[in-house]
Amino acid sequence: MAEFDVIVIGAGPGGYVCAIRCAQLGLKTAVVEGRDTLGGTCLNVGCIPSKALLHASHSLHEAEHNFAKMGLTVAKPKVDWKQMLAYKDDVIGQNTKGIEFLFKKNKITWLKGWGSIPEPGKVKVGDEIHGAKNIVIASGSEPSSLPGVTVDNDGGVIVDSTGALALPKVPKSMIVIGAGVIGLELGSVYARLGTKVTVVEYLDHITPGMDTEVQRTFQRILSKQGLDFVLGAAVQETKAAKGKASVTYKLRKDDSEATLEADCVLVATGRRPFTAGLGLESLGVEMEPRGQIRIDDHWRTNVPGIYAIGDAVKGPMLAHKAEDEGMAVAEVIAGRHGHVNYGVIPSVIYTTPEVAAVGKTEQQLKEEGRAYKVGKFSFMGNGRAKAVFQGEGFVKILADKETDRILGAHIIGPAAGDLIHEICVAMEFGASAEDIALTCHAHPTYSEAVREAALACGDGAIHA
Structure with a gap:
């Protein structure tokens, strides 16, 4: 008999929500997570910390630009970057500890470590192998980069979204590669903190996939807030030297080449599924051309007993999409009807x-x-x-x-x-x-x- 009814690999929004719903439905459930804290990318280095910094930087903007208009007279605010990061970390801690509490409340076992699937019905964590009637892969995603671009978060000069949440200081200038959600949110944070931000985007518009009227209005508003945009630009390479960075790009319209310099470069060119080390290839799990796990309409892979949800499968890489899939696949495993309205x-x-x-x-x-x-x-x-x-x-x-x-x-x-x-x-x-x-x-x-x-x-x- 299997040790668990369900083992979920990954404790991000998709994984922990799936586990809680499985437990609510009476299934003996465990979650494999290698981080020291639960919540995945979203709670640790994504959605939650970025919103904390967005709130802090917006509050600064209000104090600088709107307080006086409302009759609020205060001294000019100063940015204490270390304290702002401490506030951000406190927000992370409150949320991740909240997930730990929910695990205890719902009697979910946390298998601490990085997991792999040596064979169907088995999950290996460290040196231990655990049995499961059902396995749900909710391993999430990781930042993707570009050819010729090397990210070094520890150096603080060329960083991805993770590194941008913990820079050693507020840079005087920043180049953001990519005008999607992540790039514009974090670019907005630093622009409010006084950084000169330039956004370099391959397409000729920002926020790919959004309504064109929204795109135009949004870019105009962000430009008024101090962000500069270089659109239709294909990044050729980035360089870091002596605490500075440069980005060389080629304009698609005329093939002209130019180089920008800044204190920091944020590479915000999207994310890719994080499935390395799970052993999917040896299991024969079918994959999509772009690296996602292939599933059917019930989130089942081609290997019986193995399911996949969230950023590891096709669809928008959104925490709430993963949560919906997590609840739906729990219903399916419990013999009920799980449904997600992707429209x-x-x-x-x-x-x-x-x-x-x-x-x-x-x-x-x-x-x-x-x-x-x-x-x-x-x-x-x-x-x-x-x-x-x-x-x-x-x-x-x-x-x-x-x-x-x-x-x-x-x-x-x-x-x-x-x-x-x-x-x-x-x-x-x-x-x-x-x-x-x-x-x-x-x-x-x-x-x-x-x-x-x-x-x-x-x-x-x-x-x-």
């Missing part, structure tokens, strides 16, 4: 303003040839947003032209990451734009902008 997975960028999206973009609907209508409302028409100096941005709702069913939404503005969930719930229940338009929204709230955008899908917004 209603929101994405958020936690800069100021925030950017959030769910469902289809206009570009996707045009490519599909689907008739749609647009309801749009600017935050300049929202009293609450103007009161807190965040009138820039808008809410855009896309609805089917005939049925009025909501197909997607795109928000750039205050609390966009929270506002988007009203649309998520509406889409989950197949609601129309009119359903939102006819729902009373408290005044004054940012959410009124969502209602106004829904009204704009019909006869028109009130405050536009």
